[in-house]
Structures are given as structure tokens and as C-alpha cells.
Amino acid sequence: xxxxxxxxxxxxxxxxxxxxxxxxxxxxxxxxxxxxxxxxxxxxxxxxxxxxxxxxxxxxxxxxxxxxxxxxxxxxxxxxxxxxxxxxxxxxxxxxxxxxxxxxxxxxxxxxxxxxxxxxxxxxxxxxxxxxxxxxxxxxxxxxxxxxxxxxxxxxxxxxxxxxxxxxxxxxxxxxxxxxxxxxxxxxxxxxxxxxxxxxxxxxxxxxxxxxxxxxxxxxxxxxxxxxxxxxxxxxxxxxxxxxxxxxxxxxxxxxxxxxxxxxxxxxxxxxxxxxxxxxxxxxxxxxxxxxxxxxxxxxxxxxxxxxxxxxxxxxxxxxxxxx
Numbered sequence: 001x002x003x004x005x006x007x008x009x010x011x012x013x014x015x016x017x018x019x020x021x022x023x024x025x026x027x028x029x030x031x032x033x034x035x036x037x038x039x040x041x042x043x044x045x046x047x048x049x050x051x052x053x054x055x056x057x058x059x060x061x062x063x064x065x066x067x068x069x070x071x072x073x074x075x076x077x078x079x080x081x082x083x084x085x086x087x088x089x090x091x092x093x094x095x096x097x098x099x100x101x102x103x104x105x106x107x108x109x110x111x112x113x114x115x116x117x118x119x120x121x122x123x124x125x126x127x128x129x130x131x132x133x134x135x136x137x138x139x140x141x142x143x144x145x146x147x148x149x150x151x152x153x154x155x156x157x158x159x160x161x162x163x164x165x166x167x168x169x170x171x172x173x174x175x176x177x178x179x180x181x182x183x184x185x186x187x188x189x190x191x192x193x194x195x196x197x198x199x200x201x202x203x204x205x206x207x208x209x210x211x212x213x214x215x216x217x218x219x220x221x222x223x224x225x226x227x228x229x230x231x232x233x234x235x236x237x238x239x240x241x242x243x244x245x246x247x248x249x250x251x252x253x254x255x256x257x258x259x260x261x262x263x264x265x266x267x268x269x270x271x272x273x274x275x276x277x278x279x280x281x282x283x284x285x286x287x288x289x290x291x292x293x294x295x296x297x298x299x300x301x302x303x304x305x306x307x308x309x310x311x312x313x314x315x316x317x318x319x320x321x322x323x324x
Contacts, residue, residue, distance in 0.1 A: 030079070176218060
């Protein structure tokens with residue numbers, strides 16, 4: 001199965017489906033969750049969708065998608081202070097979306113979104129880190145704090161970033177897998193190992209002091225079952241959350257056999273999930289929320305999938321170094 005074709009088709013399919021749930025907000029847009037019938041502002045669906053659509057729309061000269069992304073981003077920023085009043089506001093997820101957008105705009109100076117890069121940086125500098133102890137959130141905090149250090153030269157940000165990376169190291173098993181909570185033995189599962197690995201791979205492409213997680217990447221390859229599934233064990237199994245990061249890992253490290261096998265499994269199921277807006281990889285109706293955790297939302301997880309598939313367009317694939 002050709003990943004280049006699949007990633008583009010899936011991003012467009014998700015856009016076509018969820019653009020139906022964009023609501024006018026003055027001159028901007030908000031994303032209404034199809035089942036909750038309201039904006040899930042304290043999560044990260046709006047930030048991830050908007051950044052995905054801006055970047056993808058720029059690359060493929062899709063003005064409609066690009067404009068949707070810009071208006072959705074402005075709508076999100078306009079309401080961000082209200083969203084942050086919620087206890088469970090997802091600081092780290094939203095922060096990395098902003099940082100990715102800033103990076104893209106700096107690398108593509110001809111792209112204008114009507115918000116200056118300096119204003120976006122100042123927005124991020126005002127943001128906090130989440131306090132969740134889950135390991136898969138920590139590389140996101142590291143990325144945000146490395147960005148803040150680069151913009152301000154304040155050592156406190158670099159020190160924070162490195163402290164988060166130290167916690168990730170403590171969560172690594174000898175075989176390469178990552179626990180998702182310390183102390184070890186409380187919360188291991190495939191989905192969050194994949195996400196931690198993808199974020200570390202993402203970081204290693206940007207910062208010389210972050211080592212590519214080769215052993216963890218190899219674990220992801222070995223996780224593939226005979227059909228090409230990668231998310232069949234532990235908390236969050238069968239959710240689409242794992243698939244964007246997993247395909248990012250296989251594509252970016254040129255693991256061709258795993259990429260082809262996983263892409264075929266993914267493609268044979270994702271269109272049913274999109275049509276039914278089900279964050280579980282099945283043909284069941286999303287509105288029934290079968291096997292959903294009570295804090296998960298379709299508008300969030302499909303934004304996450306679109307965002308990670310979009311990242312494969314801005315990070316150049318490199319053959320993974322073999323450790324000796």
C-alpha cells in the first residue's frame with residue numbers, strides 16, 4: 001500500500017468530514033464536536049486541525065483548506081483564555097501545535113496567516129506546562145521549552161526541557177519500551193510507547209543533544225502483528241490516536257516493510273472510522289462511543305491524526321542509524 005497516496009487521501013477525507021462542523025465565530029471559526037454539540041476547547045482538536053490545514057493547505061495550494069485553518073486558529077486563540085479556565089486544559093498538546101506552526105512559518109516566509117511570528121511566539125511564552133505525570137506528555141514539554149529557550153536564551157527553559165528528557169530516560173526499559181508512568185509497572189501500553197517514541201524522533205530531528213530513539217523505534221516495528229496492527233494491547237487499544245505517530249515513525253525512518261504493512265491495515269479501516277467519526281478502528285457508529293474513554297472526543301482525535309500525517313510532509317525521511 002502506497003503511503004504517499006494514503007496520507008494525502010486521509011487528510012482530505014478528514015477535512016471533508018469535519019469541515020461540516022465548523023461554525024462561524026465573528027470573522028473566524030470554531031470546531032463543534034459532532035457528538036457533544038459544542039467546542040471541546042480545553043482539549044486540542046482546534047489547534048491540531050488548524051495547524052494541519054494551514055501547513056497542508058500551503059503545501060498543496062489548497063486555499064479553502066488553508067483559509068479554514070487560519071480562521072480556526074484565530075478562533076481558538078480568541079477563546080484560549082476561556083478554555084484555559086478548565087482544569088484539564090491540554091497545555092502541552094496545544095503548545096506543540098503552536099511551536100510547529102512557528103517553525104513552518106519561519107521556514108516558509110512567503111506564507112502569511114495574518115498573525116505575526118513574534119505574536120505567536122509571545123503567545124507560546126505566556127503558556128504553562130501541563131503537570132500530568134504521564135511520560136508521553138514530557139517530550140511535548142521538552143519541545144516547547146527548547147523553543148522558548150531558542151527565542152529568549154533563558155537557561156531556565158533549557159533546564160526544564162532536559163529535566164523532562166531525564167524523566168523519559170527513567171521510564172525506558174532495557175528492551176527499548178517506554179513505561180507511561182513512574183514508577184515503572186503502572187501504565188505500560190503500546191499506544192503511549194508509540195507516542196513517546198514519535199515525539200522523541202521528532203525532537204531528535206531538531207536538537208543535536210536529543211538522541212534518536214533507535215531501540216524504541218525497533219520496538220514499534222516488532223509490535224506489528226501478522227495483519228499490520230500496531231495498537232492491540234493495553235489502555236487505548238484500537239484507537240486512532242496511535243496511528244498518526246506510528247506511520248510517522250515508519251515513514252520518517254524508511255522502515256519500508258513495516259510502513260507498507262501498517263498502511264494497508266490502516267487504510268482498510270480508517271475510512272470506516274472517518275465516515276462514522278469513530279475514534280476506534282472499526283465500522284461501528286461513533287455516536288455509540290463503544291470502547292471510548294469518557295474524556296475522549298472525535299473532534300480531538302481526528303485532529304491529532306491529521307496533524308501527525310501532516311508532519312510527514314515537513315520532516316525529511318532519514319534511514320535510521322543502526323546502533324553497534
